Amino acid sequence: MEALHNLAFGFEHALTIHNLLYCALGCAVGTFVGLLPGLGPLATISLLLPLTYSMDTTGALIMLAGIYYGAQYGDSVSAITMKIPHASSIVACIDGYAMTLKGQTGLALFTAGFSSFIGGTVAIVVLTFLAPSLGEVAFLFGPADYCALMLLGFVCVSFVTTGSLLNGLAMCLVGVLLGQIGTDVNSGLQRYTMDLPFLADGVGLVSIALGCFGIAEITKNLDERKERSPFNGTIKLMPTWTEFKRIWPSALRGSVIGSFLGILPGGGPAIAQFAAYAADKKMSKYKHEIGTGCIEGVAGQAAADEAASRTSFIPLMSIGIPENPVMALMMAAFIIKGIQPGPNMIAGHPELFWGLVASMWIGGCFLLVLNVPLVRYLLSIFKIPYNVLFPAILFFCCIGTYSVNNSIDDIYITAVFGILGFAFMRLKLDASPLMLGFILGPMLEENFRRALLISRGSFGVFVSRPISGTLLGLIAAFVVWQVAAFVLAARKRRNSPEAEVAPPLADAH
Amino acid sequence: MKADHHQTFSPRESLTGRILFMIDKNLARGIFIVLLALLFGVPAVLHYPIGNFARGGPGLFPTMVSCILGVIGVAMVIRSRFIRPEPLELNLKNIGIIASLVAFALVSEHVNMIVGIVLMVFIAALAGTNYSWWRNVKVSAMLVLFAFGFARLLGLNLPLY
Numbered sequence: 106m107e108a109l110h111n112l113a114f115g116f117e118h119a120l121t122i123h124n125l126l127y128c129a130l131g132c133a134v135g136t137f138v139g140l141l142p143g144l145g146p147l148a149t150i151s152l153l154l155p156l157t158y159s160m161d162t163t164g165a166l167i168m169l170a171g172i173y174y175g176a177q178y179g180d181s182v183s184a185i186t187m188k189i190p191h192a193s194s195i196v197a198c199i200d201g202y203a204m205t206l207k208g209q210t211g212l213a214l215f216t217a218g219f220s221s222f223i224g225g226t227v228a229i230v231v232l233t234f235l236a237p238s239l240g241e242v243a244f245l246f247g248p249a250d251y252c253a254l255m256l257l258g259f260v261c262v263s264f265v266t267t268g269s270l271l272n273g274l275a276m277c278l279v280g281v282l283l284g285q286i287g288t289d290v291n292s293g294l295q296r297y298t299m300d301l302p303f304l305a306d307g308v309g310l311v312s313i314a315l316g317c318f319g320i321a322e323i324t325k326n327l328d329e330r331k332e333r334s335p336f337n338g339t340i341k342l343m344p345t346w347t348e349f350k351r352i353w354p355s356a357l358r359g360s361v362i363g364s365f366l367g368i369l370p371g372g373g374p375a376i377a378q379f380a381a382y383a384a385d386k387k388m389s390k391y392k393h394e395i396g397t398g399c400i401e402g403v404a405g406q407a408a409a410d411e412a413a414s415r416t417s418f419i420p421l422m423s424i425g426i427p428e429n430p431v432m433a434l435m436m437a438a439f440i441i442k443g444i445q446p447g448p449n450m451i452a453g454h455p456e457l458f459w460g461l462v463a464s465m466w467i468g469g470c471f472l473l474v475l476n477v478p479l480v481r482y483l484l485s486i487f488k489i490p491y492n493v494l495f496p497a498i499l500f501f502c503c504i505g506t507y508s509v510n511n512s513i514d515d516i517y518i519t520a521v522f523g524i525l526g527f528a529f530m531r532l533k534l535d536a537s538p539l540m541l542g543f544i545l546g547p548m549l550e551e552n553f554r555r556a557l558l559i560s561r562g563s564f565g566v567f568v569s570r571p572i573s574g575t576l577l578g579l580i581a582a583f584v585v586w587q588v589a590a591f592v593l594a595a596r597k598r599r600n601s602p603e604a605e606v607a608p609p610l611a612d613a614h
Numbered sequence: 615m616k617a618d619h620h621q622t623f624s625p626r627e628s629l630t631g632r633i634l635f636m637i638d639k640n641l642a643r644g645i646f647i648v649l650l651a652l653l654f655g656v657p658a659v660l661h662y663p664i665g666n667f668a669r670g671g672p673g674l675f676p677t678m679v680s681c682i683l684g685v686i687g688v689a690m691v692i693r694s695r696f697i698r699p700e701p702l703e704l705n706l707k708n709i710g711i712i713a714s715l716v717a718f719a720l721v722s723e724h725v726n727m728i729v730g731i732v733l734m735v736f737i738a739a740l741a742g743t744n745y746s747w748w749r750n751v752k753v754s755a756m757l758v759l760f761a762f763g764f765a766r767l768l769g770l771n772l773p774l775y
Contacts (some may be wrong), residue, residue: 271686324741504770524709532646563671
C-alpha cells in the first residue's frame, strides 16, 4: 500500500503543467535527435544536456529522462525504417527492417511503440517496489565493496558494449585516468593540469562526451559516403486484431527479461534486447517466422529495450553507482543539479524520485500517443542531406560545450577530445566504456584510498569482506574464462590446416 | 600465403588498390594504449608523491591504473601477433572538422560568435562529400538564427556580437 501511496505522491508532482510540458518536450526532442544518423542516446543526452541548465531540478531531470527514452525510441525507428542502428538498437534491424522490406513499416513501428509502452509499465512496477528496498542494501556497502562493485561494472560494461574484454577494459581505464585530471581532493595537488587554470576543476564531462561521440560520429558518417535513401512509403499504423494479439506474449516476456537485465551491473538495453530476442526464438509460438520479419521479433526486443532502460535507473538511484555509460551521464546530470544519487536520495528528495518514476510512465504515454502517429513527419529528417546536417550538429556541440561554464576554453578541450575520439574510432575502440570510467574514476579512487586507510594498507580487506569478496570472485572467474576462451580458440585455429596463423606484418607490405 | 594476404583486405581496398602499405590496426591499438599509459604513468611516478598504501599520496592511484593499462596495452600487442592483421584506414580530411571547431573558438573569443559560426560552417564543409558555397550561406544563416533563439528564448549567455 505504501508503494501506491508513494506513486500517487509522485503523480502529484509529475502532473503539474510544467513537468508535463518538460516530459513531452523531452520525449519529442529526444525522438527527433535520436533519429539523426549517428546519434544514439549517449550523444543525444550530452547534446541536449545544456538545454536543461536553466530549469528547476525536478523538471530538468524529468526532461532528461524523457530525452533518454525518446532517443531510445527514435533509435529503434531509424533501425526499423532505415537499418541505421546505433549502439542501442541493433536487434531492431533484424526483424524490424525485414518488416519494412515487406511493406509493413507501420505495423513494425506500432508494434515497437506499443511494446515499449508495455515494457515501460512493467519496469515502473519493478522500480516502485525494488528501488527503496535496494537502497537499504546499499547501507551495508563499505568502501571496499563500492570498489569491487565499480570494478565489476567495468568488466561487465567492457564485455557487453565492445565484445572484447581487453579493448573495453582499456577504455574504462583511460576514462579513469582522464578523471584524474584536476585537483586531488585529499592533498589539493593539481594533477595533469599542465598549469592551465581551466583544467583545475577537471575536464568537463560534456567536452568528453561531445568530443568522443558527437564529433567522432560525424567523421564516421562522412566516411561512409553512401546515400541514405529516404523512406517514402505510406504507413498504415493500426494493426488488425489478430496482429494485435500477437504482440502481447512477446512484449510481456521481453518486459520481464529487460527489467531483470536492466538492474545488473553492465546490463542495460543492449544486452536486454539480445536476450529477449533469443528468448523469443526459443519460446515464441511463431518462432519459425523470427528473422524473416514478424511481429514477435520486434515486440520482444522493443519491450526489453524500454524496460531495461528504465530499470537501469535502480542501481543509480538506490546505490549511487551507475551501471552503464548512459546512466553515468545521467548521474553527471544529477550532480550538475546538486543532487547526489545514492541511498539517501529517495529519503532526501522524495518528490524528485517519485516524480521521476511517475513521469516515466507519463513519458511512455507521450511516446505512444504523440510519436507513433507523428513518426511519418519525423522521418522527413532523413530527407535533409548530411552535408547540411553535420555543420548543424557541430554547431550544437559548440554551443553545448560553451554554455556549461560560458567558457570558450571548453571548446578547445572538446576539439582535443574530438581528435582522441577520432583516433579511438579508427582503432576500433568503443568510447562508451570510457564515459563510465571517467565518471566512476574519482569515486573509485576515493573509495580505494579510504578502504586502504581503514585497513592500514592491507589488501586483505577486499577479499575478506563478504560483498567485495564475492564480487571480486565473479570478476576473477570472468577473466579466467575469457583468457581460456582466447587460448582455446587460438589453439584450434593453429591446429586446423586451412586457416593459417596471421602472416607477420613485414610480409604484408 | 599469397591468397591469404588478399583476404586480409576488405574488398573495396583490394579492388582500388589504394593501400600500398598497411598499418596493422590491432598492433596500432596496443601501442596507442601503451603510449596513453606512459603519458599518465610517467608524470605520476616522477612528480606526484606516491605515499604508501595506508596513506596513499596523489600519485598512488594514477600509477596503479597506468600500470594496469600498460599491461593491457602490452597484452593487446601480444594478441595482435596471433590474429589476422587488419588495415588501419585514416581519412585525414576529417581533421577539417576539428580545425573548424578551433577556428570557431578562436574567432568567438577575439571577434564574435556570429563570425565564428559562419567560419565554422565554411571550414567544416570542406570535409563534406561535396561543396557548395550557396548551401553554406543558407546553413550559416539558419544556425545564426538558432543561436539568437538560444540566447533570447533559453537565456544562454552567448557572445553573439
